[in-house]
Amino acid sequence: MTIASEQIATPAAERRFSPEWLGQGFSKVLLHVVVIGITLIWIIPTLGLFVSSFRPLDQFTASGWWTALVPPFKFTLDNYTGVLDASNLGQSFFNSFMITIPATVIPVTIAAFAAYAFSWMKFWGRDFFFLALVGLLAVPLQGTFVPILKLFVQLGLTADKVGFVGLWLVHTGYGLPFAIYLLANFFRALPTDLFESAEIDGAGTLTVFFRIVLPLSVPAIASLVIFQFLWIWNDYLVALIYVGSTAEVAPLTVTLANLVGSKGQDYQLLTAAAFFSMVVPLIVFFSLQRYFVRGILAGSVKG
Amino acid sequence: MASVTFDHVVKRYTADLTVVKDFNVEIKDKEFMVLVGPSGCGKSTALRMLAGLEAISEGQIRIGDRVVNDIAAKDRDIAMVFQSYALYPHMSVYDNMAFPLQMQHLKKPDIDKRVKSASGILGLDNFLQRKPRALSGGQRQRVALGRAIVRNPKVFLLDEPLSNLDAKLRGQTRIELQKLHRDLETTFIYVTHDQVEAMTMGDRIAIMNAGILQQVGTPGEIYDHPANLFVAGFIGSPTMNFVPATTENGSAKASGFSVKLPKAVSATRGTLGFRPEALTDRVADEASSMQMKVDVVERLGSDQFLYGKVGSDSVTARVDPRMKVDPGDTVKLGLDTRTLHFFDAETELALL
Amino acid sequence: MDFSQLLADVPTLVAVIVGVPVVLAAYIIGGEYLVRLLPDKARPSVRPWIWVGPALAFVGVFLVYPVFGTAYRSLFDLSGDNFVGLSNYANQLSGFPAGGAWIAIRNNLYWLAFFTILVLLFGLLFAVLTDRVPYESPIKSLIFMPMAISFVAIALIWKFMYSYQPPGEPQTGTVNAILAVFHQDPRIWVQDPNLANQALIVAAVWGFVGFAMVILSAALKGIPGDLLEAARVDGAGELTIFRRIIFPLMMPTIVVVGTTLVIFALKAFDIVYVMTNGNYDTDVLANRMYKLLNAAQDYGNASAVAIILVAAVIPVLIFNLRQFRAVEARR
Numbered sequence: 001m002t003i004a005s006e007q008i009a010t011p012a013a014e015r016r017f018s019p020e021w022l023g024q025g026f027s028k029v030l031l032h033v034v035v036i037g038i039t040l041i042w043i044i045p046t047l048g049l050f051v052s053s054f055r056p057l058d059q060f061t062a063s064g065w066w067t068a069l070v071p072p073f074k075f076t077l078d079n080y081t082g083v084l085d086a087s088n089l090g091q092s093f094f095n096s097f098m099i100t101i102p103a104t105v106i107p108v109t110i111a112a113f114a115a116y117a118f119s120w121m122k123f124w125g126r127d128f129f130f131l132a133l134v135g136l137l138a139v140p141l142q143g144t145f146v147p148i149l150k151l152f153v154q155l156g157l158t159a160d161k162v163g164f165v166g167l168w169l170v171h172t173g174y175g176l177p178f179a180i181y182l183l184a185n186f187f188r189a190l191p192t193d194l195f196e197s198a199e200i201d202g203a204g205t206l207t208v209f210f211r212i213v214l215p216l217s218v219p220a221i222a223s224l225v226i227f228q229f230l231w232i233w234n235d236y237l238v239a240l241i242y243v244g245s246t247a248e249v250a251p252l253t254v255t256l257a258n259l260v261g262s263k264g265q266d267y268q269l270l271t272a273a274a275f276f277s278m279v280v281p282l283i284v285f286f287s288l289q290r291y292f293v294r295g296i297l298a299g300s301v302k303g
Numbered sequence: 304m305a306s307v308t309f310d311h312v313v314k315r316y317t318a319d320l321t322v323v324k325d326f327n328v329e330i331k332d333k334e335f336m337v338l339v340g341p342s343g344c345g346k347s348t349a350l351r352m353l354a355g356l357e358a359i360s361e362g363q364i365r366i367g368d369r370v371v372n373d374i375a376a377k378d379r380d381i382a383m384v385f386q387s388y389a390l391y392p393h394m395s396v397y398d399n400m401a402f403p404l405q406m407q408h409l410k411k412p413d414i415d416k417r418v419k420s421a422s423g424i425l426g427l428d429n430f431l432q433r434k435p436r437a438l439s440g441g442q443r444q445r446v447a448l449g450r451a452i453v454r455n456p457k458v459f460l461l462d463e464p465l466s467n468l469d470a471k472l473r474g475q476t477r478i479e480l481q482k483l484h485r486d487l488e489t490t491f492i493y494v495t496h497d498q499v500e501a502m503t504m505g506d507r508i509a510i511m512n513a514g515i516l517q518q519v520g521t522p523g524e525i526y527d528h529p530a531n532l533f534v535a536g537f538i539g540s541p542t543m544n545f546v547p548a549t550t551e552n553g554s555a556k557a558s559g560f561s562v563k564l565p566k567a568v569s570a571t572r573g574t575l576g577f578r579p580e581a582l583t584d585r586v587a588d589e590a591s592s593m594q595m596k597v598d599v600v601e602r603l604g605s606d607q608f609l610y611g612k613v614g615s616d617s618v619t620a621r622v623d624p625r626m627k628v629d630p631g632d633t634v635k636l637g638l639d640t641r642t643l644h645f646f647d648a649e650t651e652l653a654l655l
Numbered sequence: 656m657d658f659s660q661l662l663a664d665v666p667t668l669v670a671v672i673v674g675v676p677v678v679l680a681a682y683i684i685g686g687e688y689l690v691r692l693l694p695d696k697a698r699p700s701v702r703p704w705i706w707v708g709p710a711l712a713f714v715g716v717f718l719v720y721p722v723f724g725t726a727y728r729s730l731f732d733l734s735g736d737n738f739v740g741l742s743n744y745a746n747q748l749s750g751f752p753a754g755g756a757w758i759a760i761r762n763n764l765y766w767l768a769f770f771t772i773l774v775l776l777f778g779l780l781f782a783v784l785t786d787r788v789p790y791e792s793p794i795k796s797l798i799f800m801p802m803a804i805s806f807v808a809i810a811l812i813w814k815f816m817y818s819y820q821p822p823g824e825p826q827t828g829t830v831n832a833i834l835a836v837f838h839q840d841p842r843i844w845v846q847d848p849n850l851a852n853q854a855l856i857v858a859a860v861w862g863f864v865g866f867a868m869v870i871l872s873a874a875l876k877g878i879p880g881d882l883l884e885a886a887r888v889d890g891a892g893e894l895t896i897f898r899r900i901i902f903p904l905m906m907p908t909i910v911v912v913g914t915t916l917v918i919f920a921l922k923a924f925d926i927v928y929v930m931t932n933g934n935y936d937t938d939v940l941a942n943r944m945y946k947l948l949n950a951a952q953d954y955g956n957a958s959a960v961a962i963i964l965v966a967a968v969i970p971v972l973i974f975n976l977r978q979f980r981a982v983e984a985r986r
Contacts, residue, residue, distance in 0.1 A: 035784050035794060042798045045812045045861060048829050052815060063825050064832050065815075098664060102671040107713075109679045114710035123703035127983075129711065134979045136718050138914075138972040140922045142944050142961040146954050147724025148717060168671075173717020176710050196356050197389035201450075202377035202406035205702065206687050215393045234805035236925045237941070241948075253807045257929050260811060267815075274811045278804045285803035289796060292803070296866060297873050375695075 053079050053271035060267045079272035083259075086269055088247040089276050092255040096233055096280070099164050099243075099251050103171035104228045108221065110172065111179035116209055118180065119187035120195065130184070136177045144174075145241050152242070159243045166242050171232055179224055182295065186220035187213060219294065226288050227295035230281055252277040305367035305380075305457040305490060306332045307353065312362035314348050314514075322348045324514040326362070330507075335484050335491045337505035339498060340537070345514040346494045347462055353492065354383050354460050366457055377406070382451035386463040388443050390435040390450075396422070397431040400449045407454075421452040424486070441472050452487070461493045465500060477504060498538050502526070510534050527642070532651035535576050535644060541608060543644075546616045548575045555645065559614020560593035565640050568654040569647075576644035576653075579608065582620035586637035595620060597632050609634070679709070722965060729958035733951075743959035756960060759938045763967070765852055766859075766920035766939065773860045774916050775909060778867025782875050783897070785868070795872065799865030806862065806925035813858035814930055817844040848936035855937055859926050863919070867912050874908035875901065910978070914971050921967050940964045 052065045054075040059068065068074065084090055117123070118130050148170060152158055157166040190213065198208050214221075236253040243249045245258055256277050259270055285292060307330040314323035323345040330336045338346040351357040353364055355376030363370050371379050382403075390399050397418060404414040422428050425445040435443055444464060451459055464480075465473045481504055484491050495501060501508045502522045510517040510525065510533075518530040529535035535543050548557040549572050553564055557575055586592045595618055597611040602624065609620040609628060620636055628634060645654050686705035690698050732739045747756040781798060785791045801809060818828030822840050826832040831841035844854040878901060886896050924941035927933055933942040940960055947957035 031784065031787060035788050038781065038784070039794050039797055042801075042861070042864075044829060045816050046800070049812045049815055060827060061820070062827075064827050064829065066829075066832070094664070098668055101668060102675065105672055106675050109676050110709045110713065113679070113683055114707045117703045117706035121703040121706065122699065123707075124700075126703070129707070131976060131979065132719075133714070135972050135976050136714065138918050138968050138975055139718060139722065140918075140941070140961070140964045140968055142922070142941055143725050143965040144718060144721035145725075145948065146728050146958050146961065147721040150724075163667075169713075170717055173713045176714050177718070180710060191387065191389065193385040193387055193389035194391065196354075197383070197385060197450075198391075198402075199356070200354060200376045200381070200383050201403035201454075203402075204687075206684060207406070209683075212391060212393075230803060234803075234807075236805060236807050236928075237945070240945075253805045253925075256805075256811065257807050257925075260807075260814070260929055270811060271815070274808050278808050281803045281805070282800070285800065286796070289799075293799070293869055296802075297870060 049271050049274060052267070053275050055079075055268065057266070057268045079268040080276075083269040083272040083276065086266075087255060087259060087273065088250070089252070089255060089273060091247065092250050092252045093276070095164075095249060096251040096253075099167050099171075099239065100229055100232045102164070102168045103175070103232045104225055106168060107172040107175040107179050108224055108228060111176055111183055111224070112214070112217075112221065114176070115180045115183035115187055116213060118184045119190075133177045133180055137181065141174060141238065144170075149241070159246075159249045163249070164243065167239065170238060170242060171235075174238070175228055175231070179228065182224050182227075183217070183220060186217055190216060219291065222288070223291040223295035226284060226292045230284060230292065233281055306330060306334075306365075307336075307458055307490060307492065308363075308365040309349065309353075310363040310365065312349070312352065312364060313360045314345070314352060314357065315360040321360075322514050323352070326511075326514075326516055328509050328516060328519055330490060330492060333488050333490055335481070335493065335504060335506045337501040337508045338492065338494045338511060339496065339501035339508055340511035340517075342496060343513075344511040346496075346511050349511070350460055350462055350492065350494045353458075354381055355379050380454075380457045381460055382454045382456040382458075383460040383462065384444075384447045384451050384464050386466055388435075388447040388467075390443055390446055392435050395432050395434055396427060396438070396446050396449075399435070399446055400453050403450060403454050417453045417455075418449075421449040424452065424483070425449050440468055441476065444468065444476065448483070456489070458490045458492060459487075461491065463495055464493075465495070465497075480504065499540070502538065508538075510537060512537075528653070529576075529644065530653055532574060532576070532646045532653075535646070535653070539578055541579050541619050541621075543576050543578050544616075544618050545646075546575045546577075546613070546618070548573065548645075550645070557614060558616055559595075559612070560638075562591045562638055562640060562643070564645065565643065568645050570645075570649075570654060572648040573654070574646040574648070574651075576646060577638060578642065579619045579621040581639045581642045582618075582622070582636045583639070584622050584626050584634065584636060586635055588637060588640075591638045591640050593618075593636055593638065595634050595636055597628055597630055597634060600628055600630055682709075725958045725961050725965075728954060729962050730955075732955045733953045735954060739955065743956045744963070746956060747959050747963065756940065756943055756963065758936065759933075759940045759943045759960075760963075762852060762937060762939050763921055763923070766856060766923055767917055769853075770856050770859055770863075770920045770923075771913060771916040773856070774863045774867045775913060777860070777864045778871050778912070779905075779909070781864065781868040782872040783901075786872060786875055795865070795869060799869055801862040802866050806859075807929050809858055809862045810926045810929035813854070813861070813926075814845065816858075817854055819843045845930055846935050851931055851935040851937045855926050855930055858930070859923065863916065867916070870912050871905060871908060874905045878904050914975055917971050918968060921964060921971075940967070 048065045051068050052060065054077070055065065055068050056074060056076050056078060059074060118126060152166050156162070157169070159166065194212065195208065198212055203212070233251075234253060235251075236257060239251050239254050240257075243251075243254075245254050247255075250258070256273050259266075259273050309326045309328045312323060312326040313321065315321045326345070326349055328336075338349060340346050348357060352359050353366075353371075355371070355374065359372050363372055365371065366379060366381070391402065394402065400418045400421060401414050404417060409417075418431075419428075422431060425448060427442070427445055427449060430438060430442060430446075435446065438446065444467075447464070461480075465476055468476060477500060493500075493504060501510075502525075505522060507519060507521050508525050509519045512533050518525060518534045520528075525534060525538055529538065532545070536545065546557045546559075548555040550556075550564065550568055550570065553567050555562055555564055555575055562575075593613045595609065595611045595613045597609050599610040601608040601610070605624060607622050607624045607626060607628070609622060611618060611620075622628070622636075646652065647654055683705065687702070690702045690705065693701060728735070729743050730738060730740055732743075749755045751757050752761070785794050785798075788794070816829045817831070818826070819831060819841055820826050820828075826835050826841055828841075828844075830844065834841055842850055844850050882900060882904075883896060886900055891899070922941055923939050924945065927937055927939050927942045928945065931937045933939065933946065940963060944957050944960040944964065947953045947960060951957075
């Protein structure tokens with residue numbers, strides 16, 4: 001339901017004192033112009049990069065990307081093939097998967113168990129711990145790097161020894177507060193009498209969790225998985241800190257940033273590289289938008 | 304198949320919040336007992352204590368001869384129908400009904416037999432594969448009933464099962480529930496806030512208010528002989544007329560009339576109670592008549608209700624539908640003293 | 656590119672994806688059997704700890720302990736052997752207004768103010784506008800899209816937007832090209848100390864408006880239509896309705912979005928690091944900390960900057976906690 005479309009029509013004379021500037025006739029056209037204009041402005045940066053990625057290098061410094069949209073068309077795929085050869089983007093692509101998928105699966109699983117306990121079990125300190133989790137949502141990760149780095153070196157959890165295990169562990173720790181918060185909010189909203197009925201029916205804790213709560217929580221869990229996946233896939237700082245930027249272990253974000261530094265003048269490679277890094281998130285986003293947005297909305301809409 | 308006994312049962316949440324106070328009632332085997340009362344009177348809490356969903360602060364609850372205070376809900380051999388039905392949304396009707404039996408580790412063929420039998424009784428055979436969201440309110444309620452029936456429990460507990468149905472469906476389901484009770488021959492304990500449901504469905508009614516049991520009896524007993532002011536005012540629609548009065552020499556004097564009491568009462572001050580149907584436009588006995596200034600007339604076709612004032616008190620009268628009355632008229636009404644009640648001013652107990 | 660090496664790692668990936676949930680499920684199920692060995696009364700007290708145990712352990716090790724560890728480390732010097740008390744902090748906070756960490760602090764405050772307000776403003780505006788057009792959904796998707804990509808990619812996109820060619824040449828950067836249309840000289844956005852901060856903030860705003868818009872849009876739709884219709888029947892115009900009904904009812908959500916934006920503004924790193932590396936007067940605390948950590952290997956000072964960052968976030972943290980408890984109390 002759009003709010004404007006439910007308006008009650010008032011005679012022109014009465015409208016004088018209430019500027020319904022987003023309402024009838026001309027104003028409606030203006031509205032559409034404004035909205036479409038804004039959308040175009042929002043698309044232009046990405047569009048510019050996308051078009052540029054198909055232009056040969058000599059065009060870059062000669063004219064703006066918009067000129068490529070009119071004939072003569074000088075498009076090429078060289079940038080994409082070139083960047084794969086010139087850098088380790090392929091390896092990085094794989095690394096991103098190797099980092100992201102486990103770093104999503106582990107916290108979601110642990111969070112599901114914990115969230116269930118926070119929602120439907122009573123234990124000493126429950127409210128305190130949950131409050132602490134809410135507080136930890138705000139903590140800047142910078143405050144944790146130094147001691148964890150030291151710990152990892154001591155325990156031999158560095159990239160050269162165990163690959164990405166260290167990253168999986170830290171992303172789990174970092175991601176748990178939000179994951180638990182999201183799932184707990186969802187679990188708590190399940191109707192109490194569902195649990196009471198199961199209790200009378202004789203279902204134990206495990207049965208209730210695996211056969212009732214989890215199946216009903218699929219949308220929330222899906223949202224969390226997608227949110228966490230995109231978050232880690234797009235993460236730069238944490239990967240930079242714990243895994244560094246050596247070619248074998250760098251994920252896409254790190255490699256991309258390195259390219260900016262090292263091949264800053266090779267614009268054509270940068271554009272292709274950027275889109276390389278954006279392919280997977282964009283696919284995930286556009287196909288599963290609903291769940292991603294739901295993840296963002298979790299706990300954000302108040303009042 | 305068992306009796307249920309509440310023996311001095313108390314439910315206390317904190318030192319100053321006691322929701323059920325000294326609840327004593329014995330429900331016979333196969334009886335349909337209704338716990339009725341206004342919101343917050345403790346009826347649901349009493350039911351939940353029986354189900355095992357709330358702990359019992361004091362007293363004992365027995366099912367048959369067995370004290371169940373410390374026995375887990377699933378082992379009490381009861382089944383409960385929740386107000387919101389509490390159906391598992393992601394399971395089919397069949398699975399919803401099979402679930403409790405799976406928890407009891409029954410074998411598949413036995414489960415199938417019981418589910419099919421229950422669904423037959425409730426007319427759910429065509430819906431077994433549907434999910435709850437594809438069912439109407441009435442159908443969902445039947446699934447909730449089915450889930451209870453398959454357990455063959457000793458006692459059925461029903462917590463306001465008709466509240467979520469629309470008026471027409473409510474009437475139909477009331478009748479079906481009574482038939483079901485007859486067929487299953489099991490104890491039903493039914494909680495509601497609706498006195499019409501209580502009166503029509505119960506073999507006996509237990510009325511509660513503010514955690515205290517007010518009266519237990521058959522609908523007839525409760526209607527004709529309410530034990531106190533609360534019960535008299537709670538049961539019956541339109542509500543009983545209450546008129547403050549003083550007594551002297553076997554007569555009660557209200558602001559607008561006086562009447563000879565059929566029996567002497569001990570109190571000098573109190574409340575006269577008489578139901579709207581105790582008033583009639585055919586005045587038989589001048590000594591028990593009154594003048595009513597009519598404010599509002601409600602004509603329902605089969606009945607006619609007059610709302611107005613007698614003296615300074617508001618009174619409702621049920622009169623012959625063919626009587627010609629208009630708002631503003633003053634009519635003379637006769638009072639049937641055989642069904643007159645008098646409630647003590649302090650204790651509110653019925654003395655008549 | 657050597658695909659064979661990549662393929663060799665796929666089994667590990669699969670092992671982790673399948674193995675972890677299986678192991679954790681086994682843990683929970685095993686835990687439940689252990690709990691069943693206990694007497695009935697004891698079970699509900701012991702069981703929850705099995706369920707929250709792993710989570711609490713991870714959070715404790717990776718979030719709680721390190722913050723204290725960082726605070727402790729900040730009291731030592733670069734080598735970590737000598738206790739220097741608060742001198743790292745003195746170091747960072749000396750030389751006001753242009754020395755130590757003050758430029759970074761000043762910039763973070765810029766971010767805090769401008770980033771937050773601009774994102775909220777545009778987010779609210781877009782939420783209200785898109786609500787009134789039938790093609791709302793695709794529009795919101797497109798505006799929200801930048802949230803799906805990394806901020807490194809966003810930095811790159813805007814580096815291109817800000818491209819500079821000397822005046823007189825055809826401009827290659829979108830922004831400078833638009834200036835050319837209005838006969839203005841092109842600017843070196845990202846390298847001009849007077850413009851760089853704004854340039855970075857604009858890029859970040861572009862990325863985040865979709866986030867604010869989506870949340871505020873949901874809050875907007877949560878306002879019962881009856882309220883607005885009643886107001887219209889009462890004779891209120893659209894602006895009045897917005898000012899006196901819609902906006903106040905959305906305030907709690909605006910506050911929540913605002914706190915998220917403030918936290919982001921304080922932690923901003925990716926965009927700054929990739930676009931300017933903190934040069935041209937754009938340094939921020941997160942960037943400064945990284946430089947101290949990585950380039951200078953000065954863990955003492957890096958920790959001090961990290962703690963300053965944590966301290967900056969504390970007011971927001973306390974605010975969040977208060978809000979949370981107020982909401983819980985009303986449940």
